[in-house]
Amino acid sequence: MTLYYSTPDNKIKIYNHDYLEVKLDDKADLIVTSPPYNVDINYENYNDNIPYDKYLEFTRKWLEKALEDVKEDGRMCLNVPLDKSKGRQEEGFQSVYVDITHIAKEVGWKYFSTIIWNEGNISRRTAWGSFMSASAPYVIAPVEVIVVLYKGRWKKIHPGKSDITRNEFIEWTNGLWTFNGENRRKVNHPAPFPLELPKRCIKLFSYVNDLILDPFVGSGTTLVAASLLDRRAIGVEINARYCEIAKNRLLKEGLVFQQRLF
Secondary structure, eight states: OEEEEEOTTSSEEEEESOGGGOOOSSOEEEEEEOOOOSSOOOOSSSOSOOOHHHHHHHHHHHHHHHHHTEEEEEEEEEEEESOBOOSOGGGOOBOHHHHHHHHHHHHTOEEEEEEEEEOOOGGGOOOOBSTTSSSSBOOOOSEEEEEEEESSOSSOSSOOOOOOOHHHHHHHTSSEEEOOOOOHHHHTOSSOOOTHHHHHHHHHHOOTTOEEEETTOTTOHHHHHHHHTTOEEEEEESOHHHHHHHHHHHHHHOHHHHHHHO
16 A cells, blocks of 8 residues: 655545555544546546446445444445436436445445535536427436445544534534535546535534545545644545645645644
């Protein structure tokens, strides 16, 4: 396992490796991640257009490993699509959220709730199917979901410091979150999620200085959020170029962390 980058205080670490082959020294308090969607996105060295049954096999493997990598009261915020129609044309539409949630429960994760993320991108919609006809209309929801899962028990075993404000708690415990997605060109990654997503998950579901894990760290958004919120974090990413992007974002955007050092 290759340690690609560690902050000077060792609170944030990036490993350039396949998550399925990684052995972590510490168990995480919270996983915040968004795995590949299998919708034919160009990830350079990962095939994002495999048969759906193979994609679900991969999903089962990493969900099993993730369960091992969290504490008994560990939690996971899993950002996945509601469904999909992109990718292999012969497979048609797939109920991704339902299928992944079912697999998570089969391997041992306990289900807690689902947050609906309204990306507000309905204006960019171009797929209508049989426009103004009952022949074959497409119904497409401009949302993604964040599935909240836990390992053994939901209530945290040990006390800790929460940094969430009253207004944030009231707003974010309403399971409909509305904020824009991230600009791909801005972070130089084909499928980034916005900082707001891991920020809310981390503040709502973890204590200060808890260990956050992202098995598919991509452009490093989860790590940046963890740094800004004074958490420890581990990110695993198979693509070395994305590791470099994540490292540079940590140095540039982890402002609270930088102030603490310099």
